[in-house]
Amino acid sequence: MKAPDFLASHASHVEAALSSMLKTRQCVVADVLLDAMSYSLLAGGKRVRPGLLLESYRACGGNEVQRVMPAALAIECIHTYSLIHDDLPCMDDDDLRRGNPTCHKKFDEATAILAADALQALAFELVADMDVDSDLRCKLLHSLALASGCQGMVGGQVLDMQAEHDAASGKHVELLQVERIHLHKTGALLHWCCEAGALLAAADEKQLDACSRYGKAVGLLFQVADDILDVTASSDVLGKSAGKDAEQLKATYVSILGLQRSRELADEMRDIALDACQPLGDEGVQLKALAHYILERGQ
Amino acid sequence: MKAPDFLASHASHVEAALSSMLKTRQCVVADVLLDAMSYSLLAGGKRVRPGLLLESYRACGGNEVQRVMPAALAIECIHTYSLIHDDLPCMDDDDLRRGNPTCHKKFDEATAILAADALQALAFELVADMDVDSDLRCKLLHSLALASGCQGMVGGQVLDMQAEHDAASGKHVELLQVERIHLHKTGALLHWCCEAGALLAAADEKQLDACSRYGKAVGLLFQVADDILDVTASSDVLGKSAGKDAEQLKATYVSILGLQRSRELADEMRDIALDACQPLGDEGVQLKALAHYILERGQ
Numbered sequence: 001m002k003a004p005d006f007l008a009s010h011a012s013h014v015e016a017a018l019s020s021m022l023k024t025r026q027c028v029v030a031d032v033l034l035d036a037m038s039y040s041l042l043a044g045g046k047r048v049r050p051g052l053l054l055e056s057y058r059a060c061g062g063n064e065v066q067r068v069m070p071a072a073l074a075i076e077c078i079h080t081y082s083l084i085h086d087d088l089p090c091m092d093d094d095d096l097r098r099g100n101p102t103c104h105k106k107f108d109e110a111t112a113i114l115a116a117d118a119l120q121a122l123a124f125e126l127v128a129d130m131d132v133d134s135d136l137r138c139k140l141l142h143s144l145a146l147a148s149g150c151q152g153m154v155g156g157q158v159l160d161m162q163a164e165h166d167a168a169s170g171k172h173v174e175l176l177q178v179e180r181i182h183l184h185k186t187g188a189l190l191h192w193c194c195e196a197g198a199l200l201a202a203a204d205e206k207q208l209d210a211c212s213r214y215g216k217a218v219g220l221l222f223q224v225a226d227d228i229l230d231v232t233a234s235s236d237v238l239g240k241s242a243g244k245d246a247e248q249l250k251a252t253y254v255s256i257l258g259l260q261r262s263r264e265l266a267d268e269m270r271d272i273a274l275d276a277c278q279p280l281g282d283e284g285v286q287l288k289a290l291a292h293y294i295l296e297r298g299q
Numbered sequence: 300m301k302a303p304d305f306l307a308s309h310a311s312h313v314e315a316a317l318s319s320m321l322k323t324r325q326c327v328v329a330d331v332l333l334d335a336m337s338y339s340l341l342a343g344g345k346r347v348r349p350g351l352l353l354e355s356y357r358a359c360g361g362n363e364v365q366r367v368m369p370a371a372l373a374i375e376c377i378h379t380y381s382l383i384h385d386d387l388p389c390m391d392d393d394d395l396r397r398g399n400p401t402c403h404k405k406f407d408e409a410t411a412i413l414a415a416d417a418l419q420a421l422a423f424e425l426v427a428d429m430d431v432d433s434d435l436r437c438k439l440l441h442s443l444a445l446a447s448g449c450q451g452m453v454g455g456q457v458l459d460m461q462a463e464h465d466a467a468s469g470k471h472v473e474l475l476q477v478e479r480i481h482l483h484k485t486g487a488l489l490h491w492c493c494e495a496g497a498l499l500a501a502a503d504e505k506q507l508d509a510c511s512r513y514g515k516a517v518g519l520l521f522q523v524a525d526d527i528l529d530v531t532a533s534s535d536v537l538g539k540s541a542g543k544d545a546e547q548l549k550a551t552y553v554s555i556l557g558l559q560r561s562r563e564l565a566d567e568m569r570d571i572a573l574d575a576c577q578p579l580g581d582e583g584v585q586l587k588a589l590a591h592y593i594l595e596r597g598q
Binding site: 025029030032033034037081082085088090091108109110111113114116117118120121122124125128129134135137138141142144145146148149150151152154155156157158159161162180184 | 324328329331332333336380381384387389390407408409410412413415416417419420421423424427428433434436437440441443444445447448449450451453454455456457458460461479483
């Protein structure tokens with residue numbers, strides 16, 4: 001399934017904003033560091049996270065895209081740093097990412113680790129410097145730190161590693177465990193995007209609640225679809241080695257529930273996401289399309 | 300030289316606050332992650348950075364230590380995360396830190412990398428959640444991100460790696476290059492501590508300028524003293540392998556200037572730091588003592 005036009009449009013604004021943001025940092029102390037950060041940050045991708053933030057913002061009535069763009073770039077910085085560390089030899093040991101050499105293959109391990117560290121700092125720098133009310137900035141910075149740290153994404157990554165060890169030692173991994181991994185590993189940031197978009201648009205309670213529920217459903221949907229994609233798509237489509245999850249004994253929805261039941265679960269999650277959009281009325285149409293797309297890219 | 304009593308007193312408050320802060324995060328998703336974060340965060344040390352922040356705060360008339368404590372913990376989280384990544388096999392490859400196994404030796408590389416990532420997020424979480432005016436919080440978060448990211452500490456680490464490569468390939472490393480490394484690698488955070496302490500105390504312009512100048516001088520003093528310590532102290536005193544800089548072909552003040560000239564440079568930096576304290580009057584006495592201590596622990 002082709003990405004919806006509005007997602008591609010958000011993505012092209014995000015690409016342009018990322019490039020110009022990186023240019024303003026060329027006075028940076030070490031060129032190779034900025035090169036490595038840019039290499040990974042500008043490696044393409046559908047920019048789903050910034051798209052969710054910008055579209056939630058728009059759906060709640062926001063119309064100053066350039067003003068909220070730094071938050072969209074920040075989430076991409078966090079996501080990119082996590083991919084760089086994830087790809088390292090001591091973690092997933094991946095040589096390819098979106099069809100290109102991973103950061104530590106293109107540069108070296110030390111540079112990759114430091115580029116990721118700098119991207120994390122850059123995310124907080126971008127939000128702290130936004131042209132929005134300082135109370136709101138603090139709120140976003142606080143929730144971004146929670147969503148990306150030990151109680152969010154990083155916590156989920158450790159759970160994921162533990163489940164892999166469990167699976168490797170023949171221990172059965174439960175569905176609840178897999179859900180807990182993804183609620184943290186991918187769900188927390190995806191949820192942050194939707195909530196942050198609503199907050200930046202000064203959404204009313206009804207809109208905020210809608211975006212928050214939508215974000216939670218999409219968070220799980222995204223991962224179920226990803227797991228399905230890993231077993232149904234070719235390496236060409238993925239831009240990385242297909243079947244890698246099974247090879248690494250990753251506990252996935254598919255490995256636990258089977259393909260058929262995983263597809264049913266994904267449909268349920270999509271329906272929850274669609275339902276959450278109802279209070280947004282006509283403005284929620286594109287978020288609905290995004291939920292369809294997130295699911296169907298994986299089938 | 301023994302640490303001044305007031306530094307030990309700040310350190311004991313910091314230790315207690317770190318412990319209780321970590322306890323409130325025990326609902327964290329993965330125990331081993333919190334264990335690894337705590338292991339490195341509570342590994343002792345003189346807590347010079349929190350000490351600088353708390354003492355700058357006090358010297359500028361601040362008297363609500365518990366209110367500013369999260370900023371002191373935050374700087375220790377940033378410092379600790381940088382040490383964990385620095386110690387990794389692909390970086391300095393250190394097995395010992397303060398006489399104990401480094402984080403990746405005690406746990407494993409993947410856990411160490413993620414614990415450090417979570418500590419960086421925790422630093423921003425702590426400041427974002429402080430009970431101080433949100434404008435000030437944003438200002439501190441922004442300057443902390445700058446001081447720790449590609450234009451600060453991480454930038455300096457990359458410069459350091461480059462100088463090592465230069466030295467290994469027989470290229471002469473200049474004094475200016477070494478200064479540039481340390482202005483970023485250690486100086487930026489030390490400077491942040493002093494400036495943040497002053498800002499949190501609502502310092503007037505004269506006090507803020509004094510703390511800022513003091514922080515810059517102490518930033519360099521700290522590193523010159525460290526380089527001197529590496530060649531003059533035993534491994535016992537260091538809690539890590541002495542002479543490691545020379546072994547790793549690190550470009551240090553001592554390797555470029557020699558021991559005698561490095562000591563003279565350290566004396567000059569100390570004098571600049573002492574002079575910067577003059578506008579603080581009697582309240583600056585302990586910051587002066589801290590400058591003496593930072594230098595003399597290294598001789």
